[in-house]
Amino acid sequence: MAGDSTDCFAKSYSSVNELRADYEQDGFVSIKGLIPLVKLETVQRDLTETFAEFSADKQFAIDSAIIELDRTDKQLLYELHMATTKLISLRSIFSIFSKIVDDLSAKQAPVYEVSGGYLLGIPKDNRLVYDFHQESNYMREFESIFNFHFPLLRKSTRENGTMSVLKGSQTIGTVSFEKKRISANSYTNLVPTSIEDIQSKFQEVHCILEPGDCVVFNKDLVHRSNFNSSDLCRPVGTARLTQNKRGSWITPSPDEL
Numbered sequence: 001m002a003g004d005s006t007d008c009f010a011k012s013y014s015s016v017n018e019l020r021a022d023y024e025q026d027g028f029v030s031i032k033g034l035i036p037l038v039k040l041e042t043v044q045r046d047l048t049e050t051f052a053e054f055s056a057d058k059q060f061a062i063d064s065a066i067i068e069l070d071r072t073d074k075q076l077l078y079e080l081h082m083a084t085t086k087l088i089s090l091r092s093i094f095s096i097f098s099k100i101v102d103d104l105s106a107k108q109a110p111v112y113e114v115s116g117g118y119l120l121g122i123p124k125d126n127r128l129v130y131d132f133h134q135e136s137n138y139m140r141e142f143e144s145i146f147n148f149h150f151p152l153l154r155k156s157t158r159e160n161g162t163m164s165v166l167k168g169s170q171t172i173g174t175v176s177f178e179k180k181r182i183s184a185n186s187y188t189n190l191v192p193t194s195i196e197d198i199q200s201k202f203q204e205v206h207c208i209l210e211p212g213d214c215v216v217f218n219k220d221l222v223h224r225s226n227f228n229s230s231d232l233c234r235p236v237g238t239a240r241l242t243q244n245k246r247g248s249w250i251t252p253s254p255d256e257l
Contacts, residue, residue, distance in 0.1 A: 121234030
């Protein structure tokens with residue numbers, strides 16, 4: 001029932017029609033093994049090479065560097081994060097998603113990247129956790145945006161704050177929001193107006209994802225990231241793709257949202 005939460009595990013789809021039917025009904029699909037592990041391993045190597053010199057734990061070089069820099073030098077962490085969002089190894093994964101966009105839209109057309117990168121998923125840190133929101137309020141004026149979300153290093157679970165969605169909530173369309181920010185260096189949350197009422201009508205589903213799995217969701221699906229209570233980071237790749245030529249291509253600042 002709405003109000004209770006449950007888990008969703010990635011699924012192997014046998015046909016495009018089955019994929020499209022789930023997407024249209026639920027506002028999202030979780031696809032099993034969409035991304036070849038060899039591609040994720042290349043991203044992991046690039047991230048390790050970038051962060052290794054700042055790491056005190058070579059077994060968990062990426063995690064320990066991010067956690068230490070978050071404590072001692074947030075500006076440097078920001079710069080390294082921005083640099084690594086531009087990794088060609090990460091962008092090469094996005095090309096896999098083009099066919100999924102064609103399948104879900106039921107048309108073949110050029111696919112454009114609206115935005116893309118990855119989230120750090122720092123443990124025990126409330127600043128970089130997105131509250132409930134819709135992508136359509138961040139990236140405006142596009143008729144449709146297909147949002148891709150996939151773990152980069154390890155399994156996404158409830159413990160490490162995996163994304164949860166309000167299943168079927170894309171049916172409410174783009175709604176008004178209240179802008180909230182807990183600090184100057186936190187994410188800007190655009191929380192739907194009357195979020196409690198929306199939560200009461202749609203079931204919350206936590207996306208449990210193995211490396212290689214990928215969630216694709218509608219621009220109006222209400223979703224959030226959650227608090228990472230583990231000791232390691234939960235980096236997840238993100239890509240927002242569209243077949244629309246027209247839309248707001250300039251990324252707004254927090255004050256402009």
